[in-house]
Amino acid sequence: MKPAPFDYVAPTTVEDACQVLADAGGGATMLAGGQTLMPLLNLRMSQPFILLDINKIEALKGVSRAQGATRVGPVTRQCEALASAELAAALPVLVEALSHVGHHQTRNRGTIGGSIALGEPAAEMPATAVALGAVIEARSVRGTRQIPAREFYLGPYMNVLEPDELVTAIDYPDWPQGHITLFREVAQRPGDFALVGMVGALALEGGKIARAGIAWFGMGPTPIAAAQAEQALLGQSIDAIDPQAIAELAVADTAPFDDHHASAEYRRTVGRRIFARTLGEALNIRKAA
């Protein structure tokens, strides 16, 4: 199998990459880790005129500190993020979610930004960005803008980026040390996309929920924030929370579909259960501590 012919360019700076995108007028496709794009090229489901490889842009790699946030370069490999002590300390749930992304071999190439920009509805990275309140920085020759992850996704594999825009950073806001993390997914095999999954973080102040960020994956056309559940959790004392009731609210925000892996009803039922169980277990651990 061979991709259809294309012209390839691998600039080393963000400026040059933005210029390629601007000059191409929508005819360029960006290659990050390639773990999704390469299959599409091989199967000729994607036939770009220009393939813009961003793997040589050092400025897009690595984990650093930004104002009140952890900044992840979009071309940071998933395996590197998984091994990052900085991320493990600041955003443990991101690292937990990453361990479910693809396989060891695909994480060696796959990138954080590639997964986020692709926006596979059942993928872990987009939902984690939504849950944690990440902000996606996009750049073009026209300028730079910050897009909250919650406003980033329009539908399956569709986001608000313009054809000339490049993701230059993902900023995950700080969560207080010792915050509660939530993660669970149900997949048919390890490394497969989840049928249903949820990811989130809760911050406590004086035994009450002061901040809540929770999102679903595999539960609709995009990652979905469990907004009603988040709202209901705020201000509640951890002893008074009814995980079942919160799970009901969380499922109310979803829009799952039927496919050949599972029905929408299955996803709602399993989603409700994993949500209640994950929340309940996390709270119990905290109550016992």
Added chain:
Amino acid sequence: MSEPQSSFRVEMTINGRAKHATIEARKSLGDFLRDDAGYTGVHLGCEHGVCGACTVIVDGKAVRSCLMLAVQADGCEVTTVEGVAQADGTFHPVQAALREEHALQCGFCTPGIVCTLTALTKGDQKPTEEQMLAAMSGHICRCTGYQGIRRAITRLAAGEAA
């Protein structure tokens, strides 16, 4: 900055030997290794990232060679299954363990598995049995039922290769 082009001259080290060629940008690393460099131990199965048969080691990491362009490996150090054993043919501990436990039948998936396990156990890395088994989720084997592969990994984890 260079302009977009459809063909490139690439240079990489494969199994310790320098190889250069002028190739089309669209050529995958897997095709390059097989067709241009002659390393037919690289097995292409699905060619879209599902089976893991094509796994090779690029700069120390196991990657799917059907999901990487050859031009992207320019300047890299590549190891295929042909480069895993010692020069005199002595098996690498991974190969020895797979052989000892009858972990292959047709052998189509094996080069990829050898590369994954070789990269994981390189140098003083001591992956746990669990970590090695988890990495096997990236390989499909249609023959063995995986039991032999599991036993080989148990053996490797215990440090008794052959």
